[in-house]
Amino acid sequence: MKNLLKPIKSISWGAMCLLVLFSCQQKKSNDAKSAHVIIYGGTSAAVTAAVEVVQSGKTVLVISPDRHLGGLSSGGLGFTDTGDKSTIGGLSREFYHRVWQHYNDSSAWEWEKHSEYGNKGQGTVAMDGENRTMWIFEPHVAEQVFEDFISENKISVLRDEWLDRENGVTVEDGKIVSIKTLSGKVFKGKVFIDATYEGDLMEAAGVSFHVGREACSIYNEEWNGVQTEVFHHGHHFKSKIDPYVMPGDSASGLLFGISSEKPGENCSGDNKLQAYCFRLCMSNHPDNRVPFPKPDNYDPKNYELLARVFDTGWREWFNKFDMIPNRKTDTNNHGPFSSDFIGMNYDYPEASYERRKEIIKEHEDYQKGLFYFVANDERVPAEIRSEMQNWGLAKDEFADNGNWPHQLYIREARRMIGEYVITEKDVLGKRVVPSPVGMGSYTMDSHNVQRYVTDEGFVQNEGDIGVHPHHPYQISYGSIVPKEEECTNLLVAAAVSSSHIAYGSIRMEPVFMILGQSAAAAAVMAIEKNLAVQQVPYNELESILLSKGQKLRLEQK
Template sequence: MSTTLKHISKIVFFQLLILVTGCQNTEPEYDADVVIYGGTSAAITTAVQLKRMNKSVIIVCPETHIGGLSSSGLGFTDLGNKEVIGGISKEFYQAVYKHYQNNEAWNWQPRAEYGNEGQGTTAIDDKLKTMWTFEPHVAEEIFESMVKDNQIKVIRDKWLDRENGVQVVNGSIVSITMLSRETYKAKIFVDGTYEGDLMAAAGVNYHVGREANSVYGEQWNGVQKGIFHHSHNFGELNISPYIIPGDSTSGVLPRISTKPPGAQGAGDKGVQAYNYRLCTTNAEGNVVPFEKPKNYDPAQYELLRRVFKAGRHAMFGGGKIPNKKRDVNNVGPFSSDNIGMNYDYSEASYEKRKQILEEHINYHKGLLWFWGNDESVPEHLRKKIKKWGLAKDEFVDNNHWPYQIYVREARRMLGEYVMTDNEILGRKKVDKPIGMGSYAMDSHNVQRYITKEGFVQNEGDLGIEPEHPYQIHLGTILPKKEECKNLIVPLAVSSSHIAFGSIRMEPVFMILGQSTGTLAALALNKNVNIHDVDYQVLKEQLLKDDQVLSY
């Protein structure tokens, strides 16, 4: 069982404990200027900035390993234009560069052997002294160094009581309580989770799913049938979705929806697919072979057999990271993205999330086993894939499996300002920028459905490049003032589905984390509400601290 699932299993114990002890808090209370719930990369940069501005801060988080996706497999950075990445975010990638300047860091391959391309840009930039591809354990070590160097208190394996643990008085959060009954008090709180759990528990409004294009006057939101920006679709393969090909009365193959896909541009409750960003290797001596899961069901992959039979053989997506490793991502029409199986995750209970995680892990492990062993896979590809496995020196206390599933999107706050594709594509100006983004509006597939012609098809996979880097509005991290006066949300930001597809990149989250810390510190300095901080004062501080606000 993975570390994450073990921790979620504790929830049942904690809930029973609450029933026995009642609501009386038997644990000490913790107090700070700012309390951050969550251990993501944005949570770390928020805390670092607060400490640099001489504020007390506590990170309390369900994770035992900090850094979010950056230290949980996503080492082939979704980058865009690196010139708009500044501040602490840039410092992180400079720390990566510094690490790999040491020859001792290259223990599985010579440094000169490693390629220098990543996400369409130079992975190692000697001029900026930055490096954008890295191993998971290196990222985690850097985040831990940030915590240690800045003397940040991190309290781990603590799960927010999402039902009764957030005390709100007169529109402000007074305290948050964990299922293990510790209570944390602060003047300002930060939701440092991908899921927006604290935000939701505080009663802030949010959205899950895709908005219709008509809601914000967008072009690329909602259902996008027949729009294929990448290779993650069935194209014109004309593959039958039925158990007996061509016979609709025989039943539908697994992992295909029988629901209508919806009208073009319409909103729905669909969420772009999740997967795990595996760290794999073919370095002899560091390979942990892919294992056959106990409940392996080859019938779950019948659709993939038909893809192979039709001549499509994509397997490992993602890209190379140091030491003969690969950050493996989804590729092709049927891959590690578990399409349609994550719709309930955002709002699910801890126990329900555990079940969703188990489904994704079993599906992903079964896919790896299928690639290497099913006779429908060409023999030369089976031989090739069997040379690969999980990296033995990564995620060593979790059976070498990533700690964190790739939550590409969950709740999105309905805050003071909603970013849309109009801002991303430069059709609408932003007057209060707190950082910049530049990556494509990237949505993975949302559904796999049956076309009116009777074939299987994927929908929702988009990649729309902005012509220039774009500015991100201050209001995207702020709830509406009447909903909550002292909460800042740097990850589950206020944006439409498709705009979030660009904002959701780890370098941008770290940027927004620093801006969050700056805003909180200035509010404390001036003894004003976070919504009432003078933007010009905020802007001056951000620029002073090397944030990039224009291009």
């Protein structure tokens, strides 16, 4: 005993206290937080999923890599891609109802009178008084609605927590047991929901996925894969424009943004993605605009191709400055050379966090430089330049980020290969969809994927596809669950199981909210019945979803 006591006697009381304190802190940091359902992501789908879990009587933790909730819905996409709004139900519709309530208050109209607002939406009126919904809104209004959802339902959200994608997902017997973030926090649950645009949790759990465009032959589709000389939206070069730095001299090199690679054979698959951009919230109110900032690495030569487009007489620059309340815009890509940073995102889905930050910064610098160029450069027609100087970033939006959106538009990243793969056959109504948990209706919409030099020696874009469904279509439960042999307690609400071209319709914010709620309802049922998510009885799930106001078919009794 004396020998055992000697080391203790040699430690001071202060050191001993520190040792005990350190030991307690270590134990505390290693203790896992737990809930019935763990949701990873901060998107609109994450919020509706969390609300559904709590309202169904189960506990939930939202582990969000983002500080701001809502993804693109609160990140600049205020001119909602509604499609057929009759297909939008449940908590998704509740979101747009709360937006409507906000703008019915006169105090919401700070920078213009309500009567001055044009009330134009995308395929619908902006403010639909008959259905008590509003589809067009400012970013901060959307974020407040999401925060209200969280606070009213007393939902615990841990922000700025990033999944350890290398070693942070523990899977045993086909089930996720826990996830760990880079800060060292561990979270245990019975069912997990991946609500990220990137599908990071599903990938780390070993679930199958696809990145890029499938060949048409994979799912017997017409509009997948490479689609050269197909121009559905007009976002292509309508005039013959020389692609070289010194016109006519190929030895001078290609202008910025043009690939030297051939585009590939039509209908062939590749690992390329439709372009990303920021949806900018601009203002033309003198008291609420900030001049477009000039990036530190600004180079006007990067926008020479746009100058050559202007030289052809093209004047559509302001066509997608879509108006939202209070003299602001949701500004989207339009034309052959615009805010889409074509070809600069291919490695994003599987890139490290560090590389993703670089890609996001590259997109930010490109887009800031683009708008600075149009507002200031003498290569821009005087009438365009003069009008552009009336615009700036909205001073009262994204105040903690230099008035710049906090979310890049990740139009497509990983897509799960699950129990059921949605293809253009589903979107176009060419086959019966089993076990629907929501509906979609928007155009199969792909932005441009690559910019290349044609055989004739001119610049052209490729990948801009827009094919309209004949009717709204159903989204199968099998598209939000992995194959049963891969994982039995995971649901995927945004990176759903779909072909590239079908995802072009599904990837709309109202649909993500719909699928978030349906995924959560299924998660609760799987817990209560102690079943794999793939084995949830659909007839019972259907009844629950209908009782929550979800729209599952065109005509409901």
